[in-house]
Amino acid sequence: MSETTIEIAVRRYRPEVEVEPSWQSYEVPCRREWMVLDGLNWIKDRLDGTLSYRWACRMGVCGSCGMMVNGDPTLTCAAYLKDLLPGPVRVEPLRGFPVVRDLVVDISDFVAKLASVKPWIVRAIEKSPDDGEYLQTPEQLADYKQYSMCINCLLCYSACPIYALEPEFVGPAALALAQRYNLDSRDEGAAERMEILSQHEGIWSCTFVGECSVVCPKHVDPAGAIQRYKLDAAADWVRSVLLPWGKR
Amino acid sequence: MDSTTHDVLVLGAGGAGLRAAIALSEAAPQLDVAVVSKVYPMRSHTVAAEGGAAAVVQADDSFDAHAYDTISGGDWLCDQDAVELFVQEAPREMTLLEHWGCPWSRTPEGRVAVRPFGGMVRERTWYAADKTGFHLLHSLYQTALRHERLTWYDEWFVSRLLVADGRCQGAVAIELATGKVHALMARAVILATGGCGRVFAFTTNANIKTGDGMALAYRAGAALKDMEFMQYHPTGLPFTGILITEAARSEGGWLLNKDGYRYLQDYDLGKPEAKPVKRAMELGPRDRLSQAFVKEHEKGRTIATEHGHVVHLDIRHLGERTIDSKLPFVRELCRKYENLDPVREMIRVRPVVHYMMGGVATDLDGATELPGLFAAGEVACVSINGANRLGSNSLTELLVFGARAGAAAARWALAAAPPQPGVLTQAFAEERRIGDQLARAGGGERVATLRRELQEAMEAGAGIYRDELGLRRAAARVAELRERFGSARLDDASLTFNTELVAWLELDCLIDVAGAMIASALARRESRGAHQRSDFPARDDERFLAHSMARRGAGGEVEVALAPVTITRWLPGERVYGREKDS
Numbered sequence: 001m002s003e004t005t006i007e008i009a010v011r012r013y014r015p016e017v018e019v020e021p022s023w024q025s026y027e028v029p030c031r032r033e034w035m036v037l038d039g040l041n042w043i044k045d046r047l048d049g050t051l052s053y054r055w056a057c058r059m060g061v062c063g064s065c066g067m068m069v070n071g072d073p074t075l076t077c078a079a080y081l082k083d084l085l086p087g088p089v090r091v092e093p094l095r096g097f098p099v100v101r102d103l104v105v106d107i108s109d110f111v112a113k114l115a116s117v118k119p120w121i122v123r124a125i126e127k128s129p130d131d132g133e134y135l136q137t138p139e140q141l142a143d144y145k146q147y148s149m150c151i152n153c154l155l156c157y158s159a160c161p162i163y164a165l166e167p168e169f170v171g172p173a174a175l176a177l178a179q180r181y182n183l184d185s186r187d188e189g190a191a192e193r194m195e196i197l198s199q200h201e202g203i204w205s206c207t208f209v210g211e212c213s214v215v216c217p218k219h220v221d222p223a224g225a226i227q228r229y230k231l232d233a234a235a236d237w238v239r240s241v242l243l244p245w246g247k248r
Numbered sequence: 249m250d251s252t253t254h255d256v257l258v259l260g261a262g263g264a265g266l267r268a269a270i271a272l273s274e275a276a277p278q279l280d281v282a283v284v285s286k287v288y289p290m291r292s293h294t295v296a297a298e299g300g301a302a303a304v305v306q307a308d309d310s311f312d313a314h315a316y317d318t319i320s321g322g323d324w325l326c327d328q329d330a331v332e333l334f335v336q337e338a339p340r341e342m343t344l345l346e347h348w349g350c351p352w353s354r355t356p357e358g359r360v361a362v363r364p365f366g367g368m369v370r371e372r373t374w375y376a377a378d379k380t381g382f383h384l385l386h387s388l389y390q391t392a393l394r395h396e397r398l399t400w401y402d403e404w405f406v407s408r409l410l411v412a413d414g415r416c417q418g419a420v421a422i423e424l425a426t427g428k429v430h431a432l433m434a435r436a437v438i439l440a441t442g443g444c445g446r447v448f449a450f451t452t453n454a455n456i457k458t459g460d461g462m463a464l465a466y467r468a469g470a471a472l473k474d475m476e477f478m479q480y481h482p483t484g485l486p487f488t489g490i491l492i493t494e495a496a497r498s499e500g501g502w503l504l505n506k507d508g509y510r511y512l513q514d515y516d517l518g519k520p521e522a523k524p525v526k527r528a529m530e531l532g533p534r535d536r537l538s539q540a541f542v543k544e545h546e547k548g549r550t551i552a553t554e555h556g557h558v559v560h561l562d563i564r565h566l567g568e569r570t571i572d573s574k575l576p577f578v579r580e581l582c583r584k585y586e587n588l589d590p591v592r593e594m595i596r597v598r599p600v601v602h603y604m605m606g607g608v609a610t611d612l613d614g615a616t617e618l619p620g621l622f623a624a625g626e627v628a629c630v631s632i633n634g635a636n637r638l639g640s641n642s643l644t645e646l647l648v649f650g651a652r653a654g655a656a657a658a659r660w661a662l663a664a665a666p667p668q669p670g671v672l673t674q675a676f677a678e679e680r681r682i683g684d685q686l687a688r689a690g691g692g693e694r695v696a697t698l699r700r701e702l703q704e705a706m707e708a709g710a711g712i713y714r715d716e717l718g719l720r721r722a723a724a725r726v727a728e729l730r731e732r733f734g735s736a737r738l739d740d741a742s743l744t745f746n747t748e749l750v751a752w753l754e755l756d757c758l759i760d761v762a763g764a765m766i767a768s769a770l771a772r773r774e775s776r777g778a779h780q781r782s783d784f785p786a787r788d789d790e791r792f793l794a795h796s797m798a799r800r801g802a803g804g805e806v807e808v809a810l811a812p813v814t815i816t817r818w819l820p821g822e823r824v825y826g827r828e829k830d831s
Contacts, residue, residue: 050742056455129340
């Protein structure tokens with residue numbers, strides 16, 4: 001019995017040899033336990049060593065291998081090839097980012113935005129480690145835990161219609177991570193972050209399309225984080241108008 | 249070629265590299281520190297660690313108990329001064345991580361919660377559900393972003409160290425996005441590049457774990473210590489090699505053979521109890537559990553599958569609530585990659601290459617034999633892991649020794665002379681080597697073909713049980729692959745993000761590391777911990793209570809010498825699990 005195969009059509013772009021991206025098709029085995037990434041590795045190792053893409057852990061936690069698969073932002077190490085039969089499977093670089101080469105996109109913009117939201121514990125006075133840990137109950141942990149699960153795979157940026165139009169927009173993952181620290185009982189940096197995020201490109205651009213939460217492979221719900229942020233920001237504004245002299 | 253000068257380079261941005269970078273930044277803010285990583289920091293393989301990180305916290309626990317567990321777990325090959333320092337500094341480092349936002353799981357009172365782990369007599373494993381490495385890495389990375397003076401070279405591949413006047417003075421790196429080769433000059437370099445599991449085909453390790461730092465140090469003249477000790481984790485998923493955390497057993501999971509029998513009771517690991525017993529049965533050390541699997545297989549009591557023989561890991565009796573709160577990632581991985589729900593079905597598992605106990609030999613401050621070169625984490629061997637690492641010691645090791653290496657490199661850099669321009673000749677030579685390979689057209693074999701053969705050779709000759717004949721065969725195949733590597737071809741001549749060029753450089757490292765592993769395994773004619781010689785089945789303290797030091801000889805061959813083990817307070821004894829010690 002001959003092995004089932006499937007066609008993978010890859011959107012290629014080699015800046016040194018072509019001006020415009022092009023499509024290239026490969027026939028690969030479609031084995032029961034293979035993911036789209038396994039198909040790409042088959043191409044790379046057996047058919048065409050020039051195909052470029054990123055991958056590392058192959059267990060859905062390093063966040064390297066996000067690509068567009070049949071038009072949807074997808075972690076390719078977690079998408080079965082057999083589910084895409086009969087094919088062809090169209091694989092493209094993650095939408096919304098500049099393409100470096102083939103399936104590799106430039107994510108430096110995200111890294112800068114991540115740093116801009118101060119994704120670390122901010123405290124007026126830091127406790128010495130010799131004085132032990134900060135107490136945090138399981139309930140307090142649960143307040144932010146979901147937002148701490150972001151693997152920075154950037155599927156959410158790719159799905160976000162605002163980021164595509166307004167590249168200045170801080171974007172879903174970075175906002176969720178800002179909220180992750182705001183909601184952490186150990187943190188005192190919410191006001192500092194609010195100052196950064198209540199600017200136009202911060203939270204207000206988001207129109208609650210919610211696509212970011214739909215595509216998130218780790219159920220982080222960035223849309224929920226942004227919504228909560230907006231409510232807090234609006235409440236802050238109301239307080240500042242009503243009680244301009246008082247403690248907010 | 250561009251040349252840039254920093255004070256200190258940190259190579260690798262996983263747990264050890266990030267912790268070192270933060271330590272450098274805090275110890276000497278005036279130093280110019282750059283972090284160079286072949287992947288974005290959050291992609292580093294620390295991200296995949298699951299179960300937890302060990303540090304004494306309970307009142308009924310002690311540093312001595314943690315030290316004894318570690319030393320007996322390591323079959324007395326650990327350097328005990330390193331272990332003592334490690335267990336003492338562990339709680340402070342773990343608390344620092346807590347202050348930096350790591351979402352550790354908590355007790356109802358809000359204290360950090362701990363769980364038992366294999367080979368440990370008390371609960372001392374801190375955990376963030378079963379994604380501890382992920383949270384540890386992201387907490388460290390995000391905290392490091394606060395240190396604004398750090399320079400980040402993300403997606404730069406280091407292919408050579410610059411060495412002159414007997415000291416390390418920098419590194420050569422390829423900027424992957426452009427293919428440009430850069431000379432990065434520095435007074436000190438810290439290796440934090442992680443392990444080398446990809447020497448084998450079936451491994452939990454990410455594609456990026458190719459022993460780069462080990463090979464760089466080895467080529468620069470530093471010793472690789474105890475490279476024959478490769479840890480097999482007993483519970484990997486059969487096709488993917490994805491790890492199912494030891495926490496599944498510490499929460500109460502059972503290992504069952506094809507008859508549903510808890511077979512570990514047949515291997516001097518204690519009697520089966522309904523509840524987990526520490527240092528017994530499923531909570532025995534990893535080397536003994538993986539070896540028991542092989543014996544069980546030889547008895548015909550494992551289960552044949554299309555991806556090799558397996559046994560069953562059964563966690564159904566823990567119930568959905570415990571599984572979802574303590575082991576959510578186990579459930580997620582089983583559902584995604586095995587199409588089964590561990591709440592209702594047993595998990596098929598088999599031993600899988602997981603962790604290199606050996607590495608670049610260092611002192612307690614991470615200093616290697618080459619002045620100016622430091623190392624910490626899995627790339628290094630200090631050694632706290634000896635012949636077999638205990639689960640949950642490695643994440644803590646990243647922190648304790650990453651911090652120490654960072655602080656020591658800062659002291660060194662403040663006193664050392666600046667790098668000499670003369671080392672640039674080496675950088676030009678490296679640029680030429682890379683350019684020549686890119687220009688080579690036609691003939692030769694694919695990188696992937698050679699890599700596959702290397703992995704097959706290691707699987708065949710250097711697995712859980714080894715012997716002289718098998719190791720010699722593996723050595724011959726590796727030597728032959730070294731020859732063929734010399735005429736390997738690349739399909740890809742591009743300068744832009746050339747991942748085939750990276751794979752070629754990585755294979756170069758894998759071949760060197762494999763050679764050192766095999767030579768060390770041949771030289772150790774005894775069985776100890778993870779190194780089991782079927783032709784020398786007993787431990788031999790008289791001849792081999794010693795570290796293997798593999799160095800590159802003048803002709804490029806591996807030379808293995810022995811070096812003493814540091815014993816402070818625990819004389820070598822029997823490793824006892826699941827029963828009382830014979831007096």
